[in-house]
Amino acid sequence: MSVRIESLTKTYGVQNAIDHISFSIGHGEVVGLLGPNGAGKSTTMKILTCFMPQSSGEAEVCNFNTRTSPLEVRRRVGYLPEHNPLYGDMYVKEYLLHVAGMYKLANPEARVKQMVELTGLGPEQHKRIEQLSKGYRQRVGLAQALVHDPEVLILDEPTSGLDPNQLVDIRNLIREIGQQKTVILSTHIMQEVEALCPRIIIINKGKIVADGSRESLQRGKKGQELVEVELDGAIDVALLRGLNGVLRVEVLSGNRYKVEAQAGNDLRKAIFDLAVKQNRAILSLNVQQSSLEDVFRQLTRS
Amino acid sequence: MYSLFLKEIRSFLSSPIAYVVIGVFLLVTSLFIWVFPDYSILEFNFANMDPLFVMAPWIFLFLIPAVTMRSFAEERKSGTIELLLTRPLTDFQIVGAKYLAGLVLVFLSLLPTFLYAVTVYRLADPIGNVDTGAMLGSYIGLFCLASAFVAIGLFSSSLTDNQIVSFVTAVFFSFFFYAAFDSLSLMQLPQQVLLVLEYLGIARHYEGMSQGVIDSRDVLYFVSLNAFFLTLTRYVLQNRYR
Ligand SMILES: Nc1ncnc2c1ncn2[C@@H]1O[C@H](COP(=O)(O)OP(=O)(O)OP(=O)(O)O)[C@@H](O)[C@H]1O
Ligand SMILES: [Mg+2]
Numbered sequence: 001m002s003v004r005i006e007s008l009t010k011t012y013g014v015q016n017a018i019d020h021i022s023f024s025i026g027h028g029e030v031v032g033l034l035g036p037n038g039a040g041k042s043t044t045m046k047i048l049t050c051f052m053p054q055s056s057g058e059a060e061v062c063n064f065n066t067r068t069s070p071l072e073v074r075r076r077v078g079y080l081p082e083h084n085p086l087y088g089d090m091y092v093k094e095y096l097l098h099v100a101g102m103y104k105l106a107n108p109e110a111r112v113k114q115m116v117e118l119t120g121l122g123p124e125q126h127k128r129i130e131q132l133s134k135g136y137r138q139r140v141g142l143a144q145a146l147v148h149d150p151e152v153l154i155l156d157e158p159t160s161g162l163d164p165n166q167l168v169d170i171r172n173l174i175r176e177i178g179q180q181k182t183v184i185l186s187t188h189i190m191q192e193v194e195a196l197c198p199r200i201i202i203i204n205k206g207k208i209v210a211d212g213s214r215e216s217l218q219r220g221k222k223g224q225e226l227v228e229v230e231l232d233g234a235i236d237v238a239l240l241r242g243l244n245g246v247l248r249v250e251v252l253s254g255n256r257y258k259v260e261a262q263a264g265n266d267l268r269k270a271i272f273d274l275a276v277k278q279n280r281a282i283l284s285l286n287v288q289q290s291s292l293e294d295v296f297r298q299l300t301r302s
Numbered sequence: 303m304y305s306l307f308l309k310e311i312r313s314f315l316s317s318p319i320a321y322v323v324i325g326v327f328l329l330v331t332s333l334f335i336w337v338f339p340d341y342s343i344l345e346f347n348f349a350n351m352d353p354l355f356v357m358a359p360w361i362f363l364f365l366i367p368a369v370t371m372r373s374f375a376e377e378r379k380s381g382t383i384e385l386l387l388t389r390p391l392t393d394f395q396i397v398g399a400k401y402l403a404g405l406v407l408v409f410l411s412l413l414p415t416f417l418y419a420v421t422v423y424r425l426a427d428p429i430g431n432v433d434t435g436a437m438l439g440s441y442i443g444l445f446c447l448a449s450a451f452v453a454i455g456l457f458s459s460s461l462t463d464n465q466i467v468s469f470v471t472a473v474f475f476s477f478f479f480y481a482a483f484d485s486l487s488l489m490q491l492p493q494q495v496l497l498v499l500e501y502l503g504i505a506r507h508y509e510g511m512s513q514g515v516i517d518s519r520d521v522l523y524f525v526s527l528n529a530f531f532l533t534l535t536r537y538v539l540q541n542r543y544r
Contacts, residue, residue, distance in 0.1 A: 049388045074390040085381030089316060090309075101305025102389045144385070 001063070002027045002152050002182035003048065008057035010043050017043040019206035020057065025199075027151075030178040032197030033186040036300050039203040041186040042082050045154050048184075049079045062151055075103065078150035080158055084141040088130030092121060095129060096143055103148035115143040119173065135166035142173065153177060155185040159192060171195055190292040200292075204300040217295050226288040227267045230256045232281045239278070243270045303395040306386075310403030314369065323365045324411040330361050335418055351422055354415060355440040355512055359480060359504075362408075362448050367472030369407055370455025371465045373400045374539075378463040393539045397456065397532050404452035412445065436514035443511030446524040447504055451476045453531035460538040479527070480504045 003025040010017045018040035025031055033041050047054045048061060050070040058065060064072040087095060096115060100108035116125050119139040124132055129140060138158065145153060159170050175196055177183065187193060193200060193214065200217055202210040210217055233255060240249045240259055246267070250258040261267050268285060275282050314320040334353045377383040386396060419437060426432050451472075458472035459465075483503030491499070500506050504527070507520040 046384070051384055051388050071390050071392070074388055077388070079385065079388050081381065081384045083381055085384060087313070087382060088380075089313065094312075098305055098309045099389075101308075102391060 001025065002029070002061070003184065004058075004060045005044070005048070006058045006060075008044070008047065008059055009055050010040070010047060010052075011055040016206050018203070021203070021206070021208055022057075023201055023208065023211055025182060025184065027182055028178075028180065029199055030174075030183045030197050031185070031199045031201060032193040033184055033201050033203065034188075034193065034296060035186075035203035038205075039300070040206045041203060042156055044203070045079075045156050045184070045186065048073075049077050049154055050074055075148070076151045078145035078148065078153045080141045080145045080153075080155045082156040084138060086129045086137060086140060086144075089128065091128055092116075092125045092132070092140055095140065096147055099144045100147050105148060111147060111149075115147050118146070119143045120169065135162050135170075138162060138166070138170060139173075142170070146177065150181070152182045153184070155183065157186055157188070159187065159189065167192075190296065193292060202296065202299055209299045210295070214292070218292060225261050225263050225267060227259045227261075227271065228252075228256065228284075228286055228288060229259065229271055229275075229282060230254070230284040231275060232283055235275070235278055235280055239274060240271075243267065243274065303391060303399050306391065306396065306399040307402050310373075310400055311406055314403065314407050319369060319372075320407060320410075323369055323407075324414075327358075327361055327365055327411045328414055331357060331415060332418070351418060351437060351440070354418060355444060358444055359447055359508065362444075362451055363476050363480060364473060365411075366404070366408070366448060366451040367455045367458065367469045367476065370404055370452060370459055370472060371468040372459065373404075373456055374459040374535075375463050375465045375468040379465075387539070393536045397535050397539065400456055401452060401528075401532060404456065405449055408445065408448040408452065412441070412448075433514065436512065439514035439516055440512040442516060443508045443520075446511065446521070447480070447508050450479065450504060450524060450527045450531070453528045453535075454479065457531045457535045457538070460535045 001024050003023075005024075006022050008021045009019055021040075021044065033044065035041050046052050047059055047066065050066050050073050053067065058067070060066070061073045062076045064076070066073050090098070093112060093116070096112040097108055100112055105111050116122055119142055121136065121139050121143060124136050129137065132140065142155075142158065145155070155174070158174065159167050162170060171192065174183065174185065178196065185196070198213060200210065200212065200214055201208060202217075235255075235257070237249050237251060237257070240246065240257060243259075243261070245261040245264070246259055247262060248260040250260075252258055259267055259271070268287065271285065272282060331354050334357045335351065374383070377386055387393075391399075423429070423432055423434075454475045455468075455472040458475060459468040461471060462468050480503070483499050484505045486499050489496075501523075507523045510517055510520050
């Protein structure tokens with residue numbers, strides 16, 4: 001197991017920031033850690049990186065306990081904290097060399113050069129960090145997390161505040177890294193999860209409310225099928241309701257209908273047959289998956 | 303640890319603070335040694351550097367906190383402390399690296415004053431008629447005193463994320479250890495208490511060393527004082543930031 005946490009709890013004063021959380025992550029998995037503001041995502045990450053100790057429970061990275069062998073854990077973890085803190089007065093390359101030095105790499109110069117290429121920092125590498133744009137600063141943050149070739153990457157909101165172009169670049173970079181490494185990333189952007197994370201863990205108020213593959217979470221929602229159909233004229237809603245397995249029909253504007261049925265009934269053919277019988281033409285028909293956003297909202301609404 | 307030490311020195315030297323501090327130190331000490339009539343060697347024809355060793359602790363009292371005030375406070379304010387504390391370094395190595403970097407800066411500011419020493423040596427009549435033993439002892443004493451101020455400064459910086467607060471706290475603690483214990487020992491107190499108070503203050507040990515006698519008890523005192531504040535700093539790192 002790359003990461004294993006067991007009944008992990010962190011208490012601030014009287015409040016449990018995280019409350020008996022447990023999960024395991026295998027080698028090479030890319031996991032999205034989701035949850036509303038204040039759910040405890042950053043807290044979990046800070047414990048995993050040995051920044052702060054838990055109140056109770058155990059956390060392990062590559063089979064090293066964060067409490068008993070923190071140095072071993074730190075050697076194996078690359079960390080990008082939430083607000084990407086950096087030394088603004090240092091030059092990009094100088095900073096990366098400094099970080100490389102702290103991990104005692106065999107050939108820091110070559111490694112830093114490689115990182116600069118990988119993260120696309122080439123044109124900016126001779127600037128001071130404070131002179132960089134946010135996107136490039138984010139790349140420096142990623143480069144410092146990667147420079148010692150860590151086995152586990154922990155990225156706390158790695159793409160917050162980036163423009164769409166940078167967003168795509170950084171996501172591609174993370175996807176590339178995720179081919180070989182274990183990655184845990186937190187984010188509030190659902191498209192990002194869809195683009196990057198085969199597995200999702202959702203935390204709400206310090207507790208895990210979902211943990212599974214992305215498809216299973218999206219499928220799992222109540223076990224319903226949703227079809228939206230647009231016809232060239234009005235149709236009797238009762239006829240739609242009468243179709244096999246239909247639970248609910250919603251009339252939308254412009255002769256559009258939203259039909260909800262129990263899973264397992266393929267509505268598309270039934271609707272097509274009905275439309276033909278009623279002399280209506282189908283202008284559009286699409287099956288809707290419940291979106292991750294719906295799943296998220298449903299699981300974390302208090 | 304070495305990498306962190308180098309980075310600390312580089313960040314000292316790339317910020318104006320280091321140059322201001324070294325510049326002010328040299329300016330003030332040379333004014334006292336050569337210019338101000340009350341102290342000036344040229345007026346008195348004494349071939350010694352006492353003015354330097356009397357004034358330097360007071361100057362260091364303000365300048366060293368100005369150098370160390372950033373060390374942890376700034377890291378905490380900018381959040382870089384989170385990365386620093388998740389590197390494969392022990393807390394002791396982190397404190398140690400910053401402490402050693404501070405010592406290097408102190409050494410750099412003392413280095414040019416050797417020129418004064420050489421001049422005094424040449425001015426003496428006959429040439430070289432100076433108490434080199436006392437001079438050497440004074441330098442060692444001054445360095446010990448400055449190292450204690452660095453340790454105190456680091457500790458103060460670890461307490462807060464505000465540089466000004468860090469500076470003021472450091473000046474206060476340094477002053478307290480340098481002079482306040484001595485002043486306290488002027489009060490009407492039982493003899494034993496007075497001895498302890500006097501022993502706790504930096505001043506007595508510093509003056510002892512200035513005589514040119516390096517007493518192992520004085521050295522032990524400075525080592526313990528430094529260790530005490532560095533350990534406290536490490537304790538704060540372990541408990542307050544997280
Ligand atoms: N240093 C602290 N002292 C007291 N409470 C804290 C501290 N840090 C976090 N908390 C509390 O712990 C809870 C979890 O915070 P955490 O930062 O882990 O949330 P998060 O999931 O990362 O949220 P976000 O999406 O906003 O980043 C919050 O209620 C927060 O107020
Ligand atoms: Mg967070």
